[in-house]
Amino acid sequence: MTTPVLELHEVSFTYPGGVTALDGFSAGITRGRRTAVLGRNGSGKTTLFSLLNGLKRPQKGVIKLNGEPLRYDRQGLLKLRQAVGMVFQDPDSQLFSACIYEDISFGPLNLGLPEAEIRNRVDKALTQMKLTDVANRPTHALSFGQKKRACIAGVLAMQPHVLILDEPFAGLDPVMAKEFMVVLDQLHQDGTSLIIATHDLDLAYAWADDVIILQDGHLLTQGKASEQLVLPSVHNELGAAPLVAELGRVLALTGTDVYGNGYHPRTGTELVQALIHQSRQEIDP
Amino acid sequence: MYIDTYAYSNRWRKVHPGEKGLFALLCLTSALLSRTALLPLAVAAITITMTVLGAGIPWRNYLRLALLPALFLLWSCLALAVSFSGGEIHLAEIPFLHLTISLSRQGIDQAELALARSLGASLSLLFLALTTPMTEIMGLLRSLGAPRLMIELMTIAYRQIFVFLEITGQIRAAQEARLGYASPRLAMKSLAGLTGNILLRSLSRARQNHQALLARGYDSKLRFLSPPHNWSPRNLAAAVAAGITLNILALAIHP
Numbered sequence: 001m002t003t004p005v006l007e008l009h010e011v012s013f014t015y016p017g018g019v020t021a022l023d024g025f026s027a028g029i030t031r032g033r034r035t036a037v038l039g040r041n042g043s044g045k046t047t048l049f050s051l052l053n054g055l056k057r058p059q060k061g062v063i064k065l066n067g068e069p070l071r072y073d074r075q076g077l078l079k080l081r082q083a084v085g086m087v088f089q090d091p092d093s094q095l096f097s098a099c100i101y102e103d104i105s106f107g108p109l110n111l112g113l114p115e116a117e118i119r120n121r122v123d124k125a126l127t128q129m130k131l132t133d134v135a136n137r138p139t140h141a142l143s144f145g146q147k148k149r150a151c152i153a154g155v156l157a158m159q160p161h162v163l164i165l166d167e168p169f170a171g172l173d174p175v176m177a178k179e180f181m182v183v184l185d186q187l188h189q190d191g192t193s194l195i196i197a198t199h200d201l202d203l204a205y206a207w208a209d210d211v212i213i214l215q216d217g218h219l220l221t222q223g224k225a226s227e228q229l230v231l232p233s234v235h236n237e238l239g240a241a242p243l244v245a246e247l248g249r250v251l252a253l254t255g256t257d258v259y260g261n262g263y264h265p266r267t268g269t270e271l272v273q274a275l276i277h278q279s280r281q282e283i284d285p
Numbered sequence: 286m287y288i289d290t291y292a293y294s295n296r297w298r299k300v301h302p303g304e305k306g307l308f309a310l311l312c313l314t315s316a317l318l319s320r321t322a323l324l325p326l327a328v329a330a331i332t333i334t335m336t337v338l339g340a341g342i343p344w345r346n347y348l349r350l351a352l353l354p355a356l357f358l359l360w361s362c363l364a365l366a367v368s369f370s371g372g373e374i375h376l377a378e379i380p381f382l383h384l385t386i387s388l389s390r391q392g393i394d395q396a397e398l399a400l401a402r403s404l405g406a407s408l409s410l411l412f413l414a415l416t417t418p419m420t421e422i423m424g425l426l427r428s429l430g431a432p433r434l435m436i437e438l439m440t441i442a443y444r445q446i447f448v449f450l451e452i453t454g455q456i457r458a459a460q461e462a463r464l465g466y467a468s469p470r471l472a473m474k475s476l477a478g479l480t481g482n483i484l485l486r487s488l489s490r491a492r493q494n495h496q497a498l499l500a501r502g503y504d505s506k507l508r509f510l511s512p513p514h515n516w517s518p519r520n521l522a523a524a525v526a527a528g529i530t531l532n533i534l535a536l537a538i539h540p
Contacts (some may be wrong), residue, residue: 053500078502086500093449093493097509098444099420105510110502118510135512138293138418140447154501 001011003067004028005162008050013047021047023217024061028157029210034188035195036225037202038238043199048214049164052195053086085160089167091116091147098138100150102130117157125153129183134151143194149191152183162193164264175242182208205229205242206267211238221280226264244271251275287346292418296341301514302421303428304524308335311528316405319535322397325405328531332405332412347415354407358400361531366396409434419443424511437507441494448484448490456482 006029014020021044029035039045050056052064054070056078063070070080088094098102102127108118126132129149134142142150148168155163168184169177171192180268184207188194198204208225213238221228228234230249235241248258258265258274264269292298297305312332333351337344358511361455367388377388413422420443427436456479460466500505 038425050496055496055499063513074504080494081500081502086497088500089494090493093490094446094497096444096494096498096507097420097440098447099418099512101512102420102440102509106498106508107501109508109510110504114371115510119513122510136293138289138447139444140451141293158501 002031002207004064005031005066007064007067008048008051009064010056011063013051013056013058015253021217022051022058023212025213025217025219026061027214027219027222029193029195031161031193032188032191032194033209034184034207034211035193035212036208037195037197037212038199038201038204039220040238043214044217046166046216049086049166049195049197052162052164053084054080055086078111080194081159082146083160084162085155086147087151087155087163088170089170091144091151094141094151094154095147096139100139100142100153101126101135103139103150104154104157107154121157121159125157126249128156128186129153144171145173145180148172148180149183149195157185160192162195163187165194165196167198168196169198169200196215201229201238201240201242202244202267205245226266244268247271287350288414289419291340291342291346291415295416297416298418299514300520301414301516302417302425303514304517304520305413306416306422306425307521308528309525311411311524311532312409312412313406315528315531315535316409316502318399318532319402319405319538320538321538322401324531324538325401328405329401329408331531332408334414336408336412340412342415342491346475348468350415351408351411354411355404357405358407362396362400366392367497368392412420415417421511421514433506440509449487452486453479453483 008025008027011022011025012020013022013119024046025044037045037048047056049060054072057072067082070076094101096106101122105118105120108121113121126135129152131146131149133155134146139147139150148171152163152165167181172180184194186197195209205225210223211225211228212222212232213228214221220237221231221234229242232243244267248265248271251258256275256278258271258278263274265274300407309332316328319328320327333347336342337347367386376390376393417425420440423436423439423443424430426439460475460479464471465478466472495503
């Protein structure tokens with residue numbers, strides 16, 4: 001068992017107003033995997049992310065990066081923020097300049113890198129996020145999807161090992177969401193650990209390797225997405241179940257076992273393929 | 286908002302901002318240094334040609350943008366031309382109560398020069414504004430050693446103007462959809478709601494922005510690099526030659 005890239009031990013955080021967002025929360029993020037964080041509004045997802053990036057400091061408990069407790073001095077925070085990149089939900093709250101080139105250069109400059117290296121990284125991030133063609137345009141003339149990609153470029157230029165994205169698919173149309181998925185898959189293949197917050201159970205079921213499910217500032221459950229998201233307790237808390245898992249279950253009850261041959265459909269398309277495969281076998285055994 | 290759109294889409298967008306800035310600055314100084322009305326008018330003609338034919342700004346919209354300061358200048362110069370006390374050589378006199386409104390040769394000359402100078406100067410700046418995006422002008426100021434705080438404020442303010450406009454538009458549309466502006470009384474009430482709402486939104490946005498900056502290692506210095514631009518020796522030589530010639534002429538020509 002390797003050390004989790006990020007772990008939280010008995011972490012509690014209470015806001016100055018007295019609202020306890022996280023209470024004795026423990027969880028771990030496995031290196032190189034895709035983790036989805038789920039939970040109802042106000043369950044503590046945003047607070048959790050702020051803690052992981054050092055924006056907030058827990059009153060109780062320990063957070064570890066690569067097995068070492070976080071340090072909250074200037075150097076420690078800089079190291080943490082280099083390793084753990086954070087993409088906010090609203091691009092307008094992240095992009096500070098009307099020029100995305102300037103915006104992307106901000107993070108690497110704070111890391112104190114030499115100018116040539118920074119310019120390299122900015123160009124690379126622009127290419128990676130397919131923004132080279134629009135880099136000349138002002139931020140206010142970019143589409144929502146482009147602004148979102150610019151935010152990610154600004155974080156990627158810092159070359160983090162862990163990328164946290166708060167609701168990355170919110171507000172994207174299906175085409176943009178699909179393109180964005182490709183971008184995330186690429187990052188995953190490059191070895192980046194990805195953490196996203198989402199309300200979309202189907203997406204979590206299709207995309208994530210692992211899930212962390214929060215309930216009122218506590219950990220409800222964590223583990224493999226395919227195992228956790230089908231639990232009745234999870235359905236109860238989140239108010240729904242992944243559609244594909246539900247269909248699979250109902251089909252199994254009616255005698256069509258789509259999970260045969262160890263196959264595990266995670267998306268609608270995969271389920272349809274499994275059904276076609278089955279019906280072919282029935283016609284032509 | 287025309288200015289902003291053209292600044293990003295004109296034909297000379299890719300020209301080094303330093304070249305455009307230098308040219309505009311030299312045009313500006315020659316217009317201001319000139320002691321005859323002719324030279325600033327020539328500067329105006331040159332900058333108009335450069336902006337419309339060079340950078341390709343449609344002349345109709347250019348006219349609309351240039352007309353506002355031009356009309357303003359015209360009215361103020363009319364006021365300069367007439368005097369209430371009366372000079373030595375009067376071209377015309379109108380008795381007005383116990384004063385005399387008089388028009389003198391000297392006054393006309395003075396007004397003419399002021400009008401020409403300000404027109405030349407403002408059109409030089411309009412050339413820069415229409416061909417160079419705000420962020421590049423700020424980059425230029427930065428490389429000239431403008432104070433860091435000023436540049437940071439300008440950068441954030443410029444970006445936030447557009448965010449602010451968008452939010453305002455959204456809230457206003459939502460109010461209008463519920464007949465918030467149906468009567469003057471309702472309009473006042475809605476406007477008050479709009480203003481209060483925007484203040485709250487701005488405060489929470491400022492907090493979010495600060496968090497997002499911190500997440501990328503912000504330590505109370507807003508560091509960033511401007512996109513690279515290539516100097517063109519040909520453009521630079523042309524800008525300097527034209528600009529210096531105009532300045533020499535401005536100093537040499539006496540009325």
